[in-house]
Amino acid sequence: MNSPEQQLEKLLDECKTLAFDLNFTYAKDWKKQSKNRLLVGYLPIYVPREIIHAANALPVGIMGVGDRKQIIKGDAYYQSYICHLPRGIIEMALDHNLENFDGFLFPAICDCVRNLSGMFKIVKKGKFTRYFDYPQNFDALIGGVFYRELLETVIHDMYLLNGVKITIENLNHSIKLYNINRRLIEKIYDIRQEFPWRLSAVDVYHIIRAGLVITVEKHNEILEEVVSLIEKDSGEPLDNIRVVVSGSFCEQPPVGLIKSIEMAGCYIVDDDFMLGSRWIQGDINAATNNPVNEIVKSFLEQSAPSSAIYDVANPKGKRLVDLVKKRKADGVIFCAASFCDPALLDRPDLQKSCDEAGVNHINFQFHENTGQFKVIKEQAGTFSDSIKLWV
Amino acid sequence: MSNPQEAIKEKSMIIQKEMLGNLFTELSTAKENGKKVVYTFVPGNLTELILALDMLPVYPEINALQSGMRKKSGSYIKDAEKIGFSEDVCTYVKCDIGMMLNGNIGPTGEKLPDPxxxxxxxxxxxxxxxxxxNLERLFPGVEIAMLxxxxxxxxxxxDDQVNYMVKQLKEEVIPKMEKVAGKKMDYNRLSKMLANSAKSEDLWVKVLESAKNVPSPIDSYFAGVYYMGPLNTAFRGTDMALQYYQELFNEVDDRLKKGLLPINPEGEMKKERYRLVVEGPPNWTNFREFWKIFYDMGAVIVASTYTKVGGVYDRGFRHEPEKPLESLSKYCMGCYTxxxxxxxxxxxxxxxxxxxxDGFLINSIKSCNSFSAGQLLMMREIEQRCGVPVGFIESDLVDPRYFSYANIKNRLESYFQMLEQRKIIMSQEATV
Incomplete structure (x- = not known):
């Protein structure tokens, strides 16, 4: 019988392997097991995975290659001043990492991802590609109707490939599974809020990222096990400050960067690294006769704050400050990908909101394949020391 | 680099200058005259709606490019960076924010009214x-409508997309505009303006298509950005715009009949050596020097995608007075980007x-992912489909730090040599 520490370590190893398997072996094996199964890849940040699951398809998050794959072809497709994420994704597409994927969804988060959807069409990857143009109008009768039509288009795309008709029962079932998934993830964040030393931010990152490439059923099992293990007292607290990391919602920071922040004396008590898995805040009603409408409603009313969402009615600055208070954080680390217009254009206003609320902050930029963390570690270390000493 | 002389201007350009001058004067007195001011964008602009409600439009992109041409954008951008805007982001935004931080003084030196x-x-x-x-935070409490x-x-x-847009216009955008304007939309007036728009668009297409002639009487990029001005900004739908396009068409038609080549700031071109299609916006901070590299080499831009950011009229779209909101929706969705x-x-x-x-050239803009992301693939596709030499240069919209004259000139000279070589080979093949 393994000790709880050993059990956790085993789970974490499994998640780490899954999270960075750029060949998506688990997903491809899953597809092989039955004739009418589909793989639908999606880019950051959010797609309603429930509808994909209900269509007997596996939603597979494609979060970029990070520092795990050398970019050769991708650089020939993108100028130096365009962020790193799409060049890694086109590299994967051209290198056949995405073979056996049936379709691709490109959420409407920025012009780079938008144009990447067109590039996939031109290089003919996937049996369908959709720019997932979710509404920026949040009136149920205007944006809601449009969004429902968009969902139905994707449902139809999948139906044409596997003939699976989504029923009320199976969509409600999928909603239930993803409600559990989100609840368990939030539970992990809540436990870490009180006891951040029980599980590192890097571990959380691996656990959540693994969930993007496996079935929700399996991910829920892993999450339940993790929750039960970290509910028990373990480890010793360090004299660290508590920070929220903001701005890394699409292109993912290298794990070394997350580790550097932690090693510099910062407990990351909240972040937006895997925002898509936490996009819908709270449950979606899974007991109605119109589950597609419930998914629409959840997007309109329960979306997390994000640079990809027009926020005039619900400013992100206030929501970030609220999150800092909720997590009892000492400060914010703004950590956005270079050349990311949405995150970087939000930053001045978010910083202003922090200043007005008396929240300390620092910022830096990264590429998904940044290899040098010394400066970042020093910067985060100084930030941590200054808060410990002076605040 | 040569010293720019006073530019030679066509009559239509002088008319346009007057139109713009009058607009900025009107804007500078808008508050005292009780005129409401609407800030909006060029691509997918709703100028007819604004004008039909007797409001005045301001286009932040136009202010930014004007600041670029007047050598003011560099300091505006740095001021925006001082308050936290990254070096990496769109320089139009930073230039605009910087201009506002410096008192919102417009291109003519007069203060622009707050929106x-x-x-x-x-x-x-x-x-x-x-x-x-970001603008909403600079002007807190201002009415804001999103389409x-x-x-x-x-x-x-x-149809779903059109319905979505029409609903937004009907139920959110126009009611908010009416509230600010203090009056109801006069749909008859709107339809008349849209009919005017369509007539101007007809003339604009004729001007653009004049470049199908060899030699071309116009440059569709460097001069094209002036020609497209009234249609893309505050004048679409007005009698003034229609008069302007009539005048422009007459000028171009006259040049065509006389076999004349395009006019550039130093006069009339004497020989058309290369005919190019260009993708991407121009650089504004060094616009004249940039243009000069082309006309000095006898290169004429016969078609450009940038002149379609405010509408791809040459592929058939026209505003329709009978279906104003559907037509405005389709207009927005049909813009090039x-x-x-x-x-x-x-x-x-x-x-x-x-x-x-003879060739295809991309001016890839550091600031503009909407244009730039994917351009290298587009270039390869064009090379394969059309078999013409393709060229690629990089610059920026309004950040002078990203315009390297020597690099661009070098690249273009190599490109023109390639075009020349190809012409020689093709003529040799033709004689064999």
């Missing part, structure tokens, strides 16, 4: 959305073939 409304017609550029979130324009991801405009990449490649291929171009 009574921000009309975010969000077409073909995600950064617009972030831009207006989400769906992307033509499937290469076509669907709202086309998907395949449509953009198809359009460029059409231009290269129809306008008998």
């Amino acid at each position: 009574d409304m921000l009309l975010l017609s969000y077409t073909g550029c995600f950064t617009f959305l972030k831009w207006f979130e 989400h324009t769906p992307y033509q991801e499937d290469g076509r405009i669907t 709202n086309l998907n990449l395949e449509q953009r490649v198809d359009l460029i291929e059409h231009y290269i073939k129809e306008y008998k171009a």
Whole structure:
């Protein structure tokens, strides 16, 4: 019988392997097991995975290659001043990492991802590609109707490939599974809020990222096990400050960067690294006769704050400050990908909101394949020391 | 680099200058005259709606490019960076924010009025959305209306998309505009303006298509950005715009009949050596020097995609007075940067073939992902489909730090040599 520490370590190893398997072996094996199964890849940040699951398809998050794959072809497709994420994704597409994927969804988060959807069409990857143009109008009768039509288009795309008709029962079932998934993830964040030393931010990152490439059923099992293990007292607290990391919602920071922040004396008590898995805040009603409408409603009313969402009615600055208070954080680390217009254009206003609320902050930029963390570690270390000493 | 002399201007350019001068004077006195001011964008602009409600439009992109041409953008951008805007982001946004931080003094030296409304017609550029979130924070409490324009991801405009846009216009955008204007929309007046728009668009297309002639009487890029001004900004739908396009058409037609070549700031071109199609916006900070490299080499831009950011009229779209809101919706969705990449490649291929171009050139803009992301693939596609030499240069919209004259000139000279070589080979092959 393994000790709880050993059990956790085993789970974490499994998640780490899954999270960075750029060949998506688990997903491809899953597809092989039955004739009418589909793989639908999606880019950051959010797609309603429930509808994909209900269509007997596996939603597979494609979060970029990070520092795990050398970019050769991708650089020939993108100028130096365009962020790193799409060049890694086109590299994967051209290198056949995405073979056996049936379709691709490109959420409407920025012009780079938008144009990447067109590039996939031109290089003919996937049996369908959709720019997932979710509404920026949040009136149920205007944006809601449009969004429902968009969902139905994707449902139809999948139906044409596997003939699976989504029923009320199976969509409600999928909603239930993803409600559990989100609840368990939030539970992990809540436990870490009180006891951040029980599980590192890097571990959380691996656990959540693994969930993007496996079935929700399996991910829920892993999450339940993790929750039960970290509910028990373990480890010793360090004299660290508590920070929220903001701005890394699409292109993912290298794990070394997350580790550097932690090693510099910062407990990351909240972040937006895997925002898509936490996009819908709270449950979606899974007991109605119109589950597609419930998914629409959840997007309109329960979306997390994000640079990809027009926020005039619900400013992100206030929501970030609220999150800092909720997590009892000492400060914010703004950590956005270079050349990311949405995150970087939000930053001045978010910083202003922090200043007005008396929240300390620092910022830096990264590429998904940044290899040098010394400066970042020093910067985060100084930030941590200054808060410990002076605040 | 040569010293720019006083530019030689065509009559239509002088008319346009007067139109713009009058607009900025009107804007400078807007508050005392009780005129409401609406800040909005060029691609997918709703100028007819603004003018039909007797409000005055301001276009932040136009202010930014004017600041670039007047050598003011560099310091504005640095001021925006001082308050936290990254070096990496769109320089139009930073220039605009910097201009506002410095008193919002417009291109003519007069202070621009604060907006009574921000009309975010969000077409073909995600950064617009972030831009207006930032403006909203600079003018807290200002009325703000958002029109989400769906992307033509499937290469076509669907009924669902049109319905979505019309509903937004009817139920949110126009009621907010009416509230600010203090009056109801006069749909008869709107329809008359749209009829005027369509007439101007007819003339504009004739001007653009004059470049199919060899030699071309116009330059569709460097001069084209002036020609497109009234239609893309505060004048579409007005009698003034119609008069302008009539005058412009007459001038171009006259040049065509006389076999004259395009006019540039130093006079009339004497020989057309290369006919090019260009993708991407121009650089504004060094616009004259940039243009000069081309006309000195006898290169004429016979078609450009940038002149379609305010509407791809030469592929058939016209504003329709009978269906004002549907038509405005389709207009927004049809602007160049709202086309998907395949449509953009198809359009460029059409231009290269129809306008008998010798080559295709991309001016890739550091600031503009909407244009730039995917351009290298587009370039390869065009090379394969059309078999013409392709060229690639990089610059920026309004950040002078990203315009390297020597590099660009070097690259273009090599490109022109390649075009020359190809002409020689093709003529040799033709004689064999």
